[in-house]
Amino acid sequence: MRWIRRHWELIGPVLxxxxxxxxxxxxxxxxxxxFRSVLVFATIAVALHVFIGNSGVISFGHxxxxxxxxxxxxxxxxxxxxxxxxxxxxxxxxxxxxxxxxGSLLLxxxxxxxxxxxxxxxxxxxxxLSAGIAxxxxxxxxxxxxxxxxxIGPGAKTLTLIPETTGFVQATxxxxxxxxxxxxxxxxxxxxxxxxxxxxxxxxxxVGVNVYRQRLLAFxxxxxxxxxxxxxxxxxxxxxxxxxxxxxxxxxTLAMIVVGGIGSLWGAIVGALFVxxxxxxxAEAERGVSIASMDISFPTGTxxxxxxxxxxxxLLFRPEGLTGGRELRWPFRSVRPREGQGx
Amino acid sequence: xxxxxxxLADGIALGSTYALAALGIGLVFGVMRLVNFAYGEVITAAxxxxxxxxxxxxxxxxxxxxxxxxxxxxxxxxxxRPLRKATPATMLVTTFAISFLLQNxxxxxxxxxxxxxxxxxxxxxxxxxxxxxxxxxxxxSIAVGAVLLAATAFLLxxxxxxxxxxxxxxxxxxxxxxxxxxxTVIVLAFLMSGILAAAVAMMLAVQRPLATPTFGxxxxxxxxxxxxxxxxxxLLAATAxxxxxxxxxxxxxDLLPSESRVFLNSALFGLVIVVLxxxxxxxxxxxxxxxxxx
Amino acid sequence: MGDSVLGVDQLEVRYGSIxxxxxxxxxxxxxETVGLIGPNxxxxxxxxxxxxxxxxxxxxxxxxxxxxxxxxxxxxxxxxGIALVPEGRKIFGSFTVAENLxxxxxxxxxxxxxxxxxxxxxxxxxxxxxxxxxxAGQLSGGQQQQLAISRALISKPDLLLLDEPSLGxxxxxxxxxxxxxxxxxxxxxxxLIVEQRAELAVEFADRSVVLRNGEVALTVSGDDRISADQxxxxxxxx
Numbered sequence: 026m027r028w029i030r031r032h033w034e035l036i037g038p039v040l041x042x043x044x045x046x047x048x049x050x051x052x053x054x055x056x057x058x059x060f061r062s063v064l065v066f067a068t069i070a071v072a073l074h075v076f077i078g079n080s081g082v083i084s085f086g087h088x089x090x091x092x093x094x095x096x097x098x099x100x101x102x103x104x105x106x107x108x109x110x111x112x113x114x115x116x117x118x119x120x121x122x123x124x125x126x127x128g129s130l131l132l133x134x135x136x137x138x139x140x141x142x143x144x145x146x147x148x149x150x151x152x153x154l155s156a157g158i159a160x161x162x163x164x165x166x167x168x169x170x171x172x173x174x175x176x177i178g179p180g181a182k183t184l185t186l187i188p189e190t191t192g193f194v195q196a197t198x199x200x201x202x203x204x205x206x207x208x209x210x211x212x213x214x215x216x217x218x219x220x221x222x223x224x225x226x227x228x229x230x231x232v233g234v235n236v237y238r239q240r241l242l243a244f245x246x247x248x249x250x251x252x253x254x255x256x257x258x259x260x261x262x263x264x265x266x267x268x269x270x271x272x273x274x275x276x277x278t279l280a281m282i283v284v285g286g287i288g289s290l291w292g293a294i295v296g297a298l299f300v301x302x303x304x305x306x307x308a309e310a311e312r313g314v315s316i317a318s319m320d321i322s323f324p325t326g327t328x329x330x331x332x333x334x335x336x337x338x339x340l341l342f343r344p345e346g347l348t349g350g351r352e353l354r355w356p357f358r359s360v361r362p363r364e365g366q367g368x
Numbered sequence: 369x370x371x372x373x374x375x376l377a378d379g380i381a382l383g384s385t386y387a388l389a390a391l392g393i394g395l396v397f398g399v400m401r402l403v404n405f406a407y408g409e410v411i412t413a414a415x416x417x418x419x420x421x422x423x424x425x426x427x428x429x430x431x432x433x434x435x436x437x438x439x440x441x442x443x444x445x446x447x448x449r450p451l452r453k454a455t456p457a458t459m460l461v462t463t464f465a466i467s468f469l470l471q472n473x474x475x476x477x478x479x480x481x482x483x484x485x486x487x488x489x490x491x492x493x494x495x496x497x498x499x500x501x502x503x504x505x506x507x508x509s510i511a512v513g514a515v516l517l518a519a520t521a522f523l524l525x526x527x528x529x530x531x532x533x534x535x536x537x538x539x540x541x542x543x544x545x546x547x548x549x550x551x552t553v554i555v556l557a558f559l560m561s562g563i564l565a566a567a568v569a570m571m572l573a574v575q576r577p578l579a580t581p582t583f584g585x586x587x588x589x590x591x592x593x594x595x596x597x598x599x600x601x602x603l604l605a606a607t608a609x610x611x612x613x614x615x616x617x618x619x620x621x622d623l624l625p626s627e628s629r630v631f632l633n634s635a636l637f638g639l640v641i642v643v644l645x646x647x648x649x650x651x652x653x654x655x656x657x658x659x660x661x662x
Numbered sequence: 663m664g665d666s667v668l669g670v671d672q673l674e675v676r677y678g679s680i681x682x683x684x685x686x687x688x689x690x691x692x693x694e695t696v697g698l699i700g701p702n703x704x705x706x707x708x709x710x711x712x713x714x715x716x717x718x719x720x721x722x723x724x725x726x727x728x729x730x731x732x733x734x735x736x737x738x739x740x741x742x743g744i745a746l747v748p749e750g751r752k753i754f755g756s757f758t759v760a761e762n763l764x765x766x767x768x769x770x771x772x773x774x775x776x777x778x779x780x781x782x783x784x785x786x787x788x789x790x791x792x793x794x795x796x797x798a799g800q801l802s803g804g805q806q807q808q809l810a811i812s813r814a815l816i817s818k819p820d821l822l823l824l825d826e827p828s829l830g831x832x833x834x835x836x837x838x839x840x841x842x843x844x845x846x847x848x849x850x851x852x853x854l855i856v857e858q859r860a861e862l863a864v865e866f867a868d869r870s871v872v873l874r875n876g877e878v879a880l881t882v883s884g885d886d887r888i889s890a891d892q893x894x895x896x897x898x899x900x
Contacts, residue, residue: 083457151645155644157460158640159644162638163641165633173631283457326472329472330469330473330476341451528768538757541716546766546817547740547741547817548737
């Protein structure tokens with residue numbers, strides 16, 4: 026019992042995720058895909074949170090790690106006999122490489138982390154909007170290269186026939202794994218130092234915190250998770266294009282953590298479930314759904330407009346996010362109230 | 369040699385257009401500390417207005433485009449008002465959300481393929497000046513850019529309301545304590561940025577004659593990058609940053625061998641990262657002066 | 663005596679749950695000079711900020727010429743005839759000296775007599791006329807303080823609020839500054855001055871109020887021959 030309470034910030038979100046997964050696994054096929062995509066989006070949000078939530082620096086660049094993960098996982102699992110036909114320019118070693126599901130996810134995570142580390146070495150020296158724009162430049166460059174360099178990927182074409190292995194088990198375990206990593210990291214000294222620097226960078230430096238190194242560490246870990254999430258994404262939908270992992274996804278995932286409340290793992294998860302859930306609901310609504318014996322059907326294209334409206338309203342009226350950026354509290358009365366003391 | 373001059377002229381033309389967009393972003397940032405991603409949609413609104421008024425005379429189309437841009441810009445001011453106390457991340461993502469919303473609304477209404485605007489397309493013809501062939505629009509863009517930049521500079525530096533705006537941009541709190549009306553300067557900044565957006569839309573509508581939902585977004589991204597590269601905290605530096613991005617885009621694209629031209633964005637944004645690393649406070653900000661604005 | 667220019671009535675200001683100022687009562691008549699002194703964190707600057715509408719009034723009231731300022735914005739209060747010389751001067755460093763003064767002029771309620779006022783300010787602080795075209799950031803600390811005072815004065819306020827004018831200045835410069843302030847006082851401007859250096863304020867003001875922990879600890883008249891001990895007692899409690 027005490028153990029549960031001590032780790033409630035982890036156990037609470039885990040229970041919520043399992044609940045969502047259980048509900049989703051009981052639904053019809055098309056709805057099931059929506060539920061699984063919510064779980065994968067949430068994995069990306071958790072990856073973003075590890076860096077943005079702890080460092081307070083906005084990164085627009087994470088979707089490049091997702092992209093790398095998605096293409097890596099996709100390329101290494103499509104059948105070797107198909108690849109040379111569809112993508113004749115591909116490096117031979119990539120055309121021959123076939124890793125299987127788990128191997129491709131591991132590769133996606135590794136490449137995401139390595140790329141984040143390499144990019145972070147220069148960029149983590151920056152802060153504020155300069156850092157934001159530099160990471161934005163990274164996502165533009167990554168997209169530009171993937172789109173035009175056909176030796177490493179499908180170029181402007183669509184990478185298809187990726188085995189759709191992200192079922193409920195994989196989506197759920199993937200997200201739980203990401204949550205576990207994020208939580209584990211959050212409890213380390215490194216993360217505490219980084220959060221201290223988020224509040225007051227100069228003060229943190231003055232007590233010996235190497236802000237640069239801590240940021241780089243968080244950036245790399247979140248790169249690993251983002252790459253991994255990219256792998257899950259490729260195996261979820263079975264196809265990847267460069268546009269799919271570009272600015273729209275950057276914006277939607279950022280909106281998730283801000284709508285949820287920047288700074289907490291719980292906020293990232295709540296925001297992801299809210300925004301991605303809404304997105305899925307609206308997507309279904311465009312195809313026509315029936316709720317409480319009322320048939321609702323929106324014209325195609327309204328989904329994104331409605332999503333934009335709801336996110337704008339949420340941000341304007343809850344600028345601090347749905348959770349206020351706080352972790353999930355133990356819902357029962359505590360035996361020894363220790364709050365309310367001090368300022 | 370003449371090719372070089374053509375590149376330079378084109379570079380200056382695109383630079384002036386981006387500089388206007390950068391100025392529009394910088395004006396609002398100055399008084400609100402808000403980087404408005406949705407500024408692109410103000411430009412887009414002006415472009416669609418030009419499209420919808422095809423049958424009217426040119427002056428009426430231009431006027432209506434300006435009005436539309438001003439109205440949308442002022443509506444944004446109203447929407448952003450509650451954000452004044454929000455964190456920078458929330459502000460940024462909210463403007464992103466509005467941009468996303470308006471783009472998709474435009475896609476819903478007009479489709480994504482784009483429609484021909486047909487605005488002053490005669491300006492795309494070339495004229496030979498001292499042996500160099502340049503398009504009229506190149507000269508017009510440079511002239512319009514110069515006039516609007518000069519007008520803005522005059523307003524800011526030579527008028528009372530301009531002084532108030534500069535004071536508000538430099539230190540909002542102190543300016544208010546001296547009696548500078550916050551609302552007036554903010555509304556004026558959005559109004560001016562709306563006019564600039566309409567000018568940008570018109571310059572681009574001549575050269576890129578399709579109105580699409582991302583018409584303005586595709587300008588604002590480089591302009592915004594230019595603003596940060598140039599120096600967000602000083603209007604002149606931000607504007608110069610916008611110019612440099614436009615200029616560099618043209619020059620880089622002419623320098624790259626044709627088979628690598630598809631990697632133009634990589635080269636440009638790679639350069640952006642390098643500049644940010646070398647001059648994180650801005651290319652045109654002298655060291656040690658970053659605390660002062662404007 | 664004369665009309666009450668400023669009335670502070672049971673003012674309470676809070677930052678979160680911290681009560682920065684509580685139960686403060688103060689009335690300043692036209693032409694009077696009042697000092698507000700006390701140790702760091704006593705609530706002096708907070709009081710000025712509450713008068714200027716820059717921090718919200720939790721309870722109580724502030725009135726100017728009998729009209730409540732509660733809920734008014736800083737800009738309206740400033741244009742209504744209260745001018746602040748803020749702590750740390752807060753001049754606009756990249757603007758010229760003349761532009762800084764023009765910001766003050768823009769706060770005037772009426773353009774009448776501007777030329778005379780400008781001449782007067784320039785006679786008080788001749789250096790400002792000389793350096794008129796220079797960026798204000800190039801001035802020395804003392805000159806910047808002169809500029810901040812002039813900027814407030816040129817808006818022709820009924821009430822001048824001075825926040826720590828001596829802060830960070832050398833003794834000789836402070837003497838010079840207070841000589842000028844004395845002239846300003848004699849011209850009939852009503853003044854509320856916050857000073858950390860109590861002896862300066864007590865000597866300068868008609869009467870002074872000592873704040874401690876947000877509360878009035880002692881009121882002394884300038885004529886009172888009060889001892890350093892008394893002030894010290896009020897400062898630190900006894």
